[in-house]
Amino acid sequence: MDATITAERTRPYEGMFLFPQSATADLQGSIDHVKEILARSGAEVLSIAKWDERRLAYDIKGNKRGLYILVFFRVLSSKLSGIERDCNLSEKLLRSMVTRADHLTEEQLRNAEAMQRTADEARLRGAGDEAEVPAEPA
Numbered sequence: 001m002d003a004t005i006t007a008e009r010t011r012p013y014e015g016m017f018l019f020p021q022s023a024t025a026d027l028q029g030s031i032d033h034v035k036e037i038l039a040r041s042g043a044e045v046l047s048i049a050k051w052d053e054r055r056l057a058y059d060i061k062g063n064k065r066g067l068y069i070l071v072f073f074r075v076l077s078s079k080l081s082g083i084e085r086d087c088n089l090s091e092k093l094l095r096s097m098v099t100r101a102d103h104l105t106e107e108q109l110r111n112a113e114a115m116q117r118t119a120d121e122a123r124l125r126g127a128g129d130e131a132e133v134p135a136e137p138a
Helices: 002-006 021-040 077-089 106-127
Strands: 010-020 044-060 063-076 095-100
Touching: 010 021, 010 044, 010 077, 021 044, 021 063, 021 077, 044 106, 063 077, 077 095
Parallel strands: none
Antiparallel strands: 010 063, 010 095, 044 063
16 A cells, blocks of 8 residues: 555646747757756657747847747656756756646647647648649639
């Protein structure tokens, strides 16, 4: 019975990580940085995606715009303080916020990445040369 009381629980979490706008040029590097922080705490990344690039409500370290990375992951509850410490010590991150995601189903946690890929592909197709986009039949 003591083992069940002291056993730690792995829970799903949602993390929002804010990078300066300059991180957009190295999007993969920003994603890798978040993965590295989570890996140090033994977190299992369920999905990771660029959420948005927006104007900030106020300047943060001289930045007027920021890049948001949304991550759903699973980790032992006791490891959260290590993740928060690593985020606060990171010179690349402006801000971060981690909340529990118990309200989401496993499918919702894993589909966030697929939805983002679809949105990215649509945006890329819209930004491509008109000559490359096949014309619709009349």
